[in-house]
Amino acid sequence: LLSAGASVNIYMFHGGTNFGFTNGANHDHAYEPIVTSYDYDAALTESGDPSPKYHAFREVIARHAPVPDEPAPAPSRKLPPTAVELTRRVSLLAHASVLAKPVRVDADPVTMEELGLRAGYALYRTTVPVSGDGVLRFAGGVGDRAQVFVDGAPVGVLERERHEEALPVRLPRAGATLDVLVENMGGVNYGPRIGSRKGLLGPVTFDGTALHGWDCHPLAMDADAMDADADADADAVGSVPFASAQSPAESPVDAGPAFHHGTFEVRTPADTFLSLPGWTKGQAWINGFHLGRYWNRGPQRTLYVPAPVLRPGTNELVLLELQATTEPRVHLTDTPDLGPVKP
Known part of the structure; x- marks a missing residue:
């Protein structure tokens, strides 16, 4: 195509993320919700890093047209791997009226x-x-x-x-x-x-x-809706039920829909990826920002956390786990795991 002087469209050039509830769904023969990540195996990944496909595109294009002399952009800095303990648990069913x-x-x-x-x-x-x-x-x-x-x-x-x-x-x-x-x-x-x-x-x-x-x-699980429905500060999702719970130290491994809360320290914010081994299905928020949903059914295994979501010092993580977890712990990693590439 390039030898013939034709136009070439690259889809996708930069992957993205269906943060919050912005994912849609397909419906061919059955209903199929779309995962949170929209990395799409793109030339630039979900976090903006050049992928092997980026370098392949650049090498092929250089055979037919001028390319910039400067080197390819470097990957973004990543947060050091960190384990986060979620030490507080509050039942959703018991506190639904606080949320709405x-x-x-x-x-x-x-x-x-x-x-x-x-x-x-x-x-x-x-x-x-x-x-x-x-x-x-x-x-x-x-x-x-x-x-x-x-x-x-x-x-x-x-x-x-x-x-x-x-x-x-x-x-x-x-x-x-x-x-x-x-x-x-x-x-x-x-x-x-x-x-x-x-x-x-x-x-x-x-x-x-x-x-x-x-x-x-x-x-609705958004801060504005909770603030409208409850006489409490809802700057971070989950703060309303945690503030109202009589026993903030409920067992973190009990089954059933529940908010799980933990904190972690950051020296200098950087991109990271939230890994949830042992968790089943739910939603994740960091510092009130809704990262999106997770599901152990896969294929996606990590959620992208952009550096601007984090802040120096103490950061808050809230998970709404709908079923159960094997342990009240998650991990922040420096490598995404989006499962196998779909042919």
Whole structure:
């Protein structure tokens, strides 16, 4: 192409990051949320470093056109590897009302859109008037992933990508509390499914008994939303539930959705990558900046932390872990791990 004098478009030249909740989703044969990283195996990596592809492009282009005499840019300086202990844990289910005042719905649950929620999570809570073994049915399914709890104990997960709408459960007593935590995992980017609804998408029944009277918590998980909903400082995500918790030293390895908090020291800020071995699924914030989501399903294993997110001295890390971790520790590394390159 270059020999013929044709134009060449490089896609992508500089990789990027879907920070926060900005990732979208594909939907070819099934719903497929996009990972947090948008490194894309680009010539310049997610952190701006020249990749082997950059040098290959430069070598080929130099055969056909002038290139600058100066050397290629050097990789950015990286933070020394650091372990971070997360010593405080606060349950999400127990403190949901601190993050968002519930919206009371007397009949069937409403969608996230009806709650005014663009991204994040919605917690739906009701009581079940019967007991025994039976099947919970979610008419229309869920958008996009729902964790189900009975009296605070996890009983199952429903996922949109698997077209799941029913879950067998045991209700220990009449009047048991049913919690359904639904995650919006990203809107479809193209085609007829743009604008697909999120949350609980229809009536919920237990063995044919309609479950009504829902408290719906719109959990935006951003500082502005928390500050609007609670009389507390929300400069950093997670500060509201930590400030209100009666026992900030809850066991950090208990299962269930929870905020985990830790601090680490930085002498001079530099780029780094957050590695979460042993953690399952959730969101990460450093100094109130929402890095994005992680999932041990992969392929991505680290989250990019840009140097400007850090500050000299003490830095705060908050994780919202939706399930459980094998140990309350994470690592800041100098090398990204984005999994295998997709052919």
